[in-house]
Amino acid sequence: MHQTFDAALGINLLHANQQGADHNRSHFDEWGIICFNIMSSPGAGKTALLERTLATLSDELKIAVIEGDMTTDLDAERLRKYGVPVIAINTGRSCHLDSKMVAGGIHRLEHEYNPSEFDLVLVENVGNLVCPAEFEVGEHAKVALLSVTEGEDKPLKYPIMFQEADCLLITKIDLAPYLDVDISQIEANVRQMNPDVTIIPVSAKTSEGLEAWFDWVRSQTSQQQQDCALHLLAKS
Numbered sequence: 056m057h058q059t060f061d062a063a064l065g066i067n068l069l070h071a072n073q074q075g076a077d078h079n080r081s082h083f084d085e086w087g088i089i090c091f092n093i094m095s096s097p098g099a100g101k102t103a104l105l106e107r108t109l110a111t112l113s114d115e116l117k118i119a120v121i122e123g124d125m126t127t128d129l130d131a132e133r134l135r136k137y138g139v140p141v142i143a144i145n146t147g148r149s150c151h152l153d154s155k156m157v158a159g160g161i162h163r164l165e166h167e168y169n170p171s172e173f174d175l176v177l178v179e180n181v182g183n184l185v186c187p188a189e190f191e192v193g194e195h196a197k198v199a200l201l202s203v204t205e206g207e208d209k210p211l212k213y214p215i216m217f218q219e220a221d222c223l224l225i226t227k228i229d230l231a232p233y234l235d236v237d238i239s240q241i242e243a244n245v246r247q248m249n250p251d252v253t254i255i256p257v258s259a260k261t262s263e264g265l266e267a268w269f270d271w272v273r274s275q276t277s278q279q280q281q282d283c284a285l286h287l288l289a290k291s
């Protein structure tokens with residue numbers, strides 16, 4: 056975890072970040088968009104999940120991706136094949152996206168497209184199981200991935216990510232038969248950190264569990280659209 060209070064400068068980094076997150080959130084709500092912040096350690100399968108999600112849902116939902124990577128455009132290129140706007144953000148030396156970086160992506164969406172046409176913005180965060188969970192970017196929900204290859208103890212050892220998650224995907228379950236891993240123990244450890252989190256075991260390779268993930272995305276998106284419509288009605 057980064058030091059988030061710099062006494063010399065007197066700046067509370069998390070506080071400043073939260074103000075930027077509120078700004079981003081107000082854009083999303085104004086445009087009727089729901090935003091998910093997708094987080095995991097490197098290689099747990101975020102981009103693979105997004106590939107499957109875009110392949111299935113981009114016909115029924117208008118989706119844009121904000122793709123955070125320290126240096127390359129590799130993940131953004133993988134996702135552009137699905138014909139949706141993919142805004143790449145290189146974080147340089149930073150191991151997480153912050154709200155200011157994501158604001159840059161949102162403002163590009165605003166200037167290059169009609170943002171009110173979009174339903175869903177998927178933010179793929181930098182692969183890191185620690186600090187992305189602490190830096191809000193204006194998302195409505197945090198989606199954390201934990202692959203079966205990482206070990207049952209990770210929710211206990213890296214608690215913040217699992218405490219903060221609204222939805223936890225246990226990924227690469229097709230590999231479970233080849234490993235010494237107990238998926239029910241992963242679930243129990245996650246529940247110990249966060250009793251109410253939605254847990255969905257998935258495989259981007261075999262498609263197992265993906266329908267449950269797509270249904271979760273659909274229901275969250277339609278809830279946001281209803282909330283935004285009610286809010287507009289109340290204002291008029």
Ligand SMILES: Nc1nc2c(ncn2[C@@H]2O[C@H](COP(=O)(O)OP(=O)(O)OP(=O)(O)O)[C@@H](O)[C@H]2O)c(=O)[nH]1
Pocket residue numbers: 095096097098099100101102103104130181182183226227228229230257258259260261
């Ligand atoms: N067997 C199996 N492999 C998977 C699955 N999902 C992803 N992978 C593989 O895991 C590796 C990493 O997947 P990515 O989707 O690039 O992971 P990521 O979380 O986006 O990685 P970073 O963006 O670098 O943090 C790739 O070789 C994928 O093919 C799955 O469900 N099953």
Ligand SMILES: [Mg+2]
Pocket residue numbers: 101102103130179
């Ligand atoms: Mg990726």
Ligand SMILES: [Zn+2]
Pocket residue numbers: 057149150151183186187
């Ligand atoms: Zn970081």
Ligand SMILES: [Zn+2]
Pocket residue numbers: 078082162
């Ligand atoms: Zn703005």
